[in-house]
Amino acid sequence: MATQHSRSAARIMMAPAVFLLLVWMLVPLCMTLWFSVRSYLPLRGGDQGFVGLENFSRFITSSAFWPAVQTTLIIVGGVLVISIVLGVLLAILLDQPMWGQGVVRILVIAPFFVMPTVTALVWKNMFMDPTNGMFAHLWRFFGADPVVWLTDASVLSIIVIVSWQWLPFATLILLTAIQSLDSEQLEAAEMDGANPVARFFFIALPHLSRAITIVILIQTIFVLAVFAEIFVTTGGAFGTRTLTYLIYQRVLESQNVGLGSAGGVYAIILANIVAIFLMRIVGKNLDN
Amino acid sequence: MGHITLKQVTKSFGEVQVIPPLDLEINDGEFVVFVGPSGCGKSTLLRLIAGLEDVSSGEITIDGRAATEVPPAKRGLAMVFQSYALYPHMTVRKNIAFPLRMAKLDIAEQNKRVEAAAKVLNLTDYLDRRPGQLSGGQRQRVAIGRAIVREPAAFLFDEPLSNLDAALRVNMRLEISELHQTLDTTMIYVTHDQVEAMTMADKIVVLHAGVIEQVGSPLELYHEPRNKFVAGFIGSPKMNFVEGEEAVKLNAKCIGIRPEHIGVSLESGDWKGTVGVSEHLGSDTFLRIKMPGVQEHMTVRVGGEFGARHGDTVYLTPDRSKLHRFDAQGLRIA
Amino acid sequence: MARAVTTQRKALNTAIAWSIGLLIFFPILWTILTSFKTEAEAIANPPVFLFFDWTLENYAVVQERSNYMRFLTNSVILAGVSTILGILIAVPAAWSMAFVPSKRTKDILLWMLSTKMLPAVGVLYPIYLLCIQLGVLDNRLALIVILMLINLPIIVWMLYTYFREIPGEILEAARMDGASLKDEILYVLTPMAIPGIASTLLLNFILAWNEAFWTLNLTSVNAAPLTAFIASYSSPEGLFFAKLSAASTMAIAPILIMGWFSQKQLVRGLTFGAVK
Numbered sequence: 001m002a003t004q005h006s007r008s009a010a011r012i013m014m015a016p017a018v019f020l021l022l023v024w025m026l027v028p029l030c031m032t033l034w035f036s037v038r039s040y041l042p043l044r045g046g047d048q049g050f051v052g053l054e055n056f057s058r059f060i061t062s063s064a065f066w067p068a069v070q071t072t073l074i075i076v077g078g079v080l081v082i083s084i085v086l087g088v089l090l091a092i093l094l095d096q097p098m099w100g101q102g103v104v105r106i107l108v109i110a111p112f113f114v115m116p117t118v119t120a121l122v123w124k125n126m127f128m129d130p131t132n133g134m135f136a137h138l139w140r141f142f143g144a145d146p147v148v149w150l151t152d153a154s155v156l157s158i159i160v161i162v163s164w165q166w167l168p169f170a171t172l173i174l175l176t177a178i179q180s181l182d183s184e185q186l187e188a189a190e191m192d193g194a195n196p197v198a199r200f201f202f203i204a205l206p207h208l209s210r211a212i213t214i215v216i217l218i219q220t221i222f223v224l225a226v227f228a229e230i231f232v233t234t235g236g237a238f239g240t241r242t243l244t245y246l247i248y249q250r251v252l253e254s255q256n257v258g259l260g261s262a263g264g265v266y267a268i269i270l271a272n273i274v275a276i277f278l279m280r281i282v283g284k285n286l287d288n
Numbered sequence: 289m290g291h292i293t294l295k296q297v298t299k300s301f302g303e304v305q306v307i308p309p310l311d312l313e314i315n316d317g318e319f320v321v322f323v324g325p326s327g328c329g330k331s332t333l334l335r336l337i338a339g340l341e342d343v344s345s346g347e348i349t350i351d352g353r354a355a356t357e358v359p360p361a362k363r364g365l366a367m368v369f370q371s372y373a374l375y376p377h378m379t380v381r382k383n384i385a386f387p388l389r390m391a392k393l394d395i396a397e398q399n400k401r402v403e404a405a406a407k408v409l410n411l412t413d414y415l416d417r418r419p420g421q422l423s424g425g426q427r428q429r430v431a432i433g434r435a436i437v438r439e440p441a442a443f444l445f446d447e448p449l450s451n452l453d454a455a456l457r458v459n460m461r462l463e464i465s466e467l468h469q470t471l472d473t474t475m476i477y478v479t480h481d482q483v484e485a486m487t488m489a490d491k492i493v494v495l496h497a498g499v500i501e502q503v504g505s506p507l508e509l510y511h512e513p514r515n516k517f518v519a520g521f522i523g524s525p526k527m528n529f530v531e532g533e534e535a536v537k538l539n540a541k542c543i544g545i546r547p548e549h550i551g552v553s554l555e556s557g558d559w560k561g562t563v564g565v566s567e568h569l570g571s572d573t574f575l576r577i578k579m580p581g582v583q584e585h586m587t588v589r590v591g592g593e594f595g596a597r598h599g600d601t602v603y604l605t606p607d608r609s610k611l612h613r614f615d616a617q618g619l620r621i622a
Numbered sequence: 623m624a625r626a627v628t629t630q631r632k633a634l635n636t637a638i639a640w641s642i643g644l645l646i647f648f649p650i651l652w653t654i655l656t657s658f659k660t661e662a663e664a665i666a667n668p669p670v671f672l673f674f675d676w677t678l679e680n681y682a683v684v685q686e687r688s689n690y691m692r693f694l695t696n697s698v699i700l701a702g703v704s705t706i707l708g709i710l711i712a713v714p715a716a717w718s719m720a721f722v723p724s725k726r727t728k729d730i731l732l733w734m735l736s737t738k739m740l741p742a743v744g745v746l747y748p749i750y751l752l753c754i755q756l757g758v759l760d761n762r763l764a765l766i767v768i769l770m771l772i773n774l775p776i777i778v779w780m781l782y783t784y785f786r787e788i789p790g791e792i793l794e795a796a797r798m799d800g801a802s803l804k805d806e807i808l809y810v811l812t813p814m815a816i817p818g819i820a821s822t823l824l825l826n827f828i829l830a831w832n833e834a835f836w837t838l839n840l841t842s843v844n845a846a847p848l849t850a851f852i853a854s855y856s857s858p859e860g861l862f863f864a865k866l867s868a869a870s871t872m873a874i875a876p877i878l879i880m881g882w883f884s885q886k887q888l889v890r891g892l893t894f895g896a897v898k
């Protein structure tokens with residue numbers, strides 16, 4: 001399958017995709033790196049020259065930085081815990097024999113296909129609104145005072161919203177993984193006298209560990225970049241300013257491009273650390 | 289039409305040289321079979337001729353024209369793959385017509401040739417089916433049909449029968465041989481089955497680790513194998529080899545005797561042994577005989593039925609005129 | 623596992639699974655229901671479920687007030703054109719990687735994956751600036767290119783995994799039959815890969831349709847798709863539940879239907895073949 005002829009054809013056919021992605025990656029990346037070492041305020045004097053690593057240290061030492069890191073970690077961690085724990089349980093449930101399995105599957109997966117702005121608005125208004133939201137009705141029904149979700153429990157609210165979006169993804173992938181589990185293995189374990197709980201912990205869970213790792217990595221990368229859900233609900237107020245949102249504000253709202261770009265470089269490094277682990281797994285899978 | 293020459297052709301995959309320098313001449317109209325154990329480079333050699341792989345060095349000429357640099361489509365060869373490689377989304381008719389469509393023949397001519405090919409191959413009733421709705425043998429015939437319509441200079445077959453069951457295999461073997469008689473076109477046929485090689489070939493090329501061990505007609509290889517490898521590979525059951533004392537008596541490192549060239553008797557003979565397993569086929573009886581002192585196991589073929597059971601003592605007498613002697617390098621001593 | 627399960631057991635599973643399924647689906651269901659209510663019914667306490675005066679009025683109002691059609695058109699054009707463009711560029715690339723693999727193929731695939739992992743916010747300003755300087759802020763073409771680029775890695779990956787399932791011998795047969803590279807891809811590979819190409823198209827259409835970082839930050843009026851349309855409801859004047867629901871339903875309905883068709887591909891597409 002590999003003559004000189006086909007190899008050179010292959011190179012030519014790959015060229016557009018590789019070239020476009022290379023440009024798409026390198027040009028903005030270089031610009032971000034460039035801005036990050038300059039004092040650049042488009043609305044207040046423009047480019048004021050090279051400042052070395054000052055932006056990087058200022059970004060870290062600014063009072064908004066550590067709270068943003070904390071918020072980011074809580075949101076990412078919360079979403080991961082919720083979507084993995086519930087995802088495993090749901091996947092196991094959906095794997096059981098039942099009537100209308102296909103329909104239930106569709107119901108569970110649907111949230112993933114809802115556009116983020118809709119998700120955020122529906123939750124914000126129809127569920128979390130302190131006067132007319134569904135939760136307010138519920139709380140009042142039980143005689144409690146409605147919670148002002150997006151101010152008083154803002155981070156939790158964001159976690160709930162984002163988890164609702166990503167739980168289907170985790171469930172679907174874990175379900176796929178469970179279904180690929182060789183049923184003979186389970187039967188063998190059963191013959192060996194393992195009860196259902198033991199079968200879950202010694203056979204199903206180890207089998208799922210790879211899928212769980214992948215879910216963790218992919219969701220981490222995407223949840224780190226969550227934007228619309230915050231933009232639409234709190235606009236970064238009430239302690240919901242994540243790193244992504246902080247950078248967005250620095251760059252577009254306060255137009256401090258130098259500082260924002262330094263933040264961007266941090267975000268890129270952070271995402272790459274996670275991505276390396278993901279690529280290891282994916283790469284191993286490519287070999288066979 | 290269909291004269292192919294390979295001159296000092298080599299092929300390496302990375303560091304590994306799969307085909308060391310090799311010369312081969314294939315004459316017009318010949319049915320040539322490449323045979324050899326798995327992994328010896330038969331497919332690689334065929335793909336080099338087809339142009340699906342580049343040669344690492346050397347030259348290939350087809351009908352006197354240098355073909356080394358010519359892409360597969362332009363070599364005027366047709367290939368039948370082991371997996372048939374039919375286009376699953378096209379009907380049989382479209383499959384067979386595909387090479388003609390690529391050659392931009394007009395529709396009328398395409399149809400004429402497809403129908404002619406279908407008739408030869410008994411596919412007329414299946415022209416509007418998809419490959420998925422055909423049996424293995426029918427698929428095989430479609431693949432051959434696709435090759436025929438191009439009227440190629442030579443046909444290349446890569447183990448075309450290995451996916452068929454035994455009975456069908458014998459049938460298709462005959463059909464392909466017949467096709468060769470009718471078309472009178474060069475065919476190069478790869479197999480690891482020496483029975484196919486013996487029954488179909490005008491000329492057999494025995495390959496071993498990329499090296500041509502011997503080229504010749506089936507009977508040449510049977511009667512005058514050049515070395516131990518060919519002797520052992522051609523013929524079924526395998527030739528018996530005896531080393532040691534018995535060989536030294538005949539001035540050889542090793543002697544070989546085919547199972548059908550050994551006489552068996554319950555009373556007397558040159559060598560004494562006990563029957564291990566006896567296989568009764570009705571037409572023949574194969575005996576596996578334990579023979580301490582000469583050779584651990586010896587296979588013997590007796591025509592018709594032979595009443596010997598496990599543990600019986602028998603005496604063997606090889607036909608001296610059919611004995612092969614081999615030297616220390618494994619070459620046959622004439 | 624072909625063992626009979628007791629009917630009670632199955633009924634119990636069914637009951638639990640359906641309850642949880644409906645609970646998860648509830649926000650969507652509720653949104654769709656609310657879109658047919660009047661504003662008063664929408665905020666009624668206790669909430670009304672099915673027994674209200676069904677009305678289409680909200681849809682009419684939303685259409686009228688916000689020029690819904692323009693946003694919808696933009697969404698269709700952005701998602702559709704960017705996906706098709708991406709596929710046109712990705713098919714040859716995936717062909718190369720699947721059928722003429724080299725030592726670098728794996729590295730290139732992983733590198734493409736890594737570009738997908740690049741956080742958008744990290745390159746927000748450069749892209750924003752480039753758009754301004756090229757005069758393409760709030761421009762459909764610019765957004766098409768960007769959406770195409772952010773999904774290109776996924777498109778290449780998905781096609782690559784589908785192509786790898788096609789035996790190379792068939793393409794070699796085409797080559798022996800005199801097909802040029804173009805013929806080989808056009809008449810043999812593409813028709814064989816139609817199911818894979820269709821799923822790739824579907825999933826990436828959905829991803830592009832829902833993309834809400836670049837569409838929010840790089841558009842204002844002309845090129846704004848439905849994501850931006852919905853976001854405009856977050857301002858207080860849009861706070862009418864029934865109308866919000868109608869607008870939301872219109873934005874998600876087509877995609878929900880497509881999504882149901884592409885669940886299987888979702889796994890392949892978003893895990894880069896790592897979970898099968």
Ligand SMILES: Nc1ncnc2c1ncn2[C@@H]1O[C@H](COP(=O)(O)OP(=O)(O)OP(=O)(O)O)[C@@H](O)[C@H]1O
Nearest residue numbers: 301306324325326327328329330331332333479480
């Ligand atoms: N693309 C390749 N890259 C590296 N090595 C290869 C490649 N193709 C074949 N080989 C090696 O070349 C040798 C010959 O392979 P080939 O396929 O020609 O054998 P074969 O005689 O056709 O065997 P079989 O009877 O099993 O089909 C083998 O050792 C094989 O591993």
Ligand SMILES: [Mg+2]
Nearest residue numbers: 330331332447
């Ligand atoms: Mg082979």
